[in-house]
Amino acid sequence: MNLPVNTNFAEQVKAIPGAEKLMMCFSCGTCTSKCMIQEKLEPNYNPRRLIRETVFNFEETAFTDETTWLCTACDLCYPACPQKIHISAVITAVKQLAFEQGRQNPNQTAKVVEATCVACGLCESVCPYQAIKLVEKKVPFRGMITVASVDQGKCMACGMCTAACRSDSIRLNQDFNDNEILGSLWGWLESEAA
Numbered sequence: 769m770n771l772p773v774n775t776n777f778a779e780q781v782k783a784i785p786g787a788e789k790l791m792m793c794f795s796c797g798t799c800t801s802k803c804m805i806q807e808k809l810e811p812n813y814n815p816r817r818l819i820r821e822t823v824f825n826f827e828e829t830a831f832t833d834e835t836t837w838l839c840t841a842c843d844l845c846y847p848a849c850p851q852k853i854h855i856s857a858v859i860t861a862v863k864q865l866a867f868e869q870g871r872q873n874p875n876q877t878a879k880v881v882e883a884t885c886v887a888c889g890l891c892e893s894v895c896p897y898q899a900i901k902l903v904e905k906k907v908p909f910r911g912m913i914t915v916a917s918v919d920q921g922k923c924m925a926c927g928m929c930t931a932a933c934r935s936d937s938i939r940l941n942q943d944f945n946d947n948e949i950l951g952s953l954w955g956w957l958e959s960e961a962a
């Protein structure tokens with residue numbers, strides 16, 4: 769099977785600050801072995817594979833790889849890489865190019881209901897991925913106001929903001945109620961303690 773190739777893809781990724789060392793990867797797999805996402809959440813997750821796809825210009829494959837969309841930029845892998853490649857920066861660069869081409873984050877990322885957001889900042893303070901900022905913008909029927917805004921490139925759809933918001937103004941596409949979110953958090957904490 770011939771995979772679609774953009775012959776400039778690796779160069780485009782490398783040109784984004786942080787991703788300069790892309791071509792130094794010798795595919796040892798240490799990053800994959802250090803990654804909690806791969807170990808705890810998604811066995812198909814594989815930063816080593818994503819770096820190979822990028823080096824060999826398989827743009828479409830990289831854009832549709834789960835690894836592009838599930839990296840939390842925790843940087844557990846970074847100090848372990850013998851080539852000192854900032855892996856999360858490479859992954860973020862791939863994601864940035866995907867957005868520039870009009871791709872959407874396949875995760876069910878949070879959306880703000882601007883008609884009711886009161887800009888209290890609770891969501892911003894609880895978001896573990898710093899994905900929310902309060903911004904000034906023109907909102908239909910409300911004029912120029914401050915509202916919460918979600919960076920789709922950073923949101924990991926954890927649901928903390930939806931649980932925190934008192935005016936139900938930030939939601940996931942696939943909505944969970946507060947008890948379901950707290951239940952899943954407790955489940956995760958218990959599995960960590962076991």
Ligand code: SF4
Nearest residue numbers: 793796797798799849
């Ligand atoms: S640890 Fe570094 S050199 Fe090894 S596969 Fe990952 S990015 Fe490549």
Ligand code: SF4
Nearest residue numbers: 803839840842843845
């Ligand atoms: S930065 Fe991304 S690839 Fe590296 S360990 Fe964290 S989640 Fe995994």
Ligand code: SF4
Nearest residue numbers: 895923924926927929
């Ligand atoms: S769902 Fe989680 S990661 Fe996304 S904006 Fe809300 S708190 Fe942040």
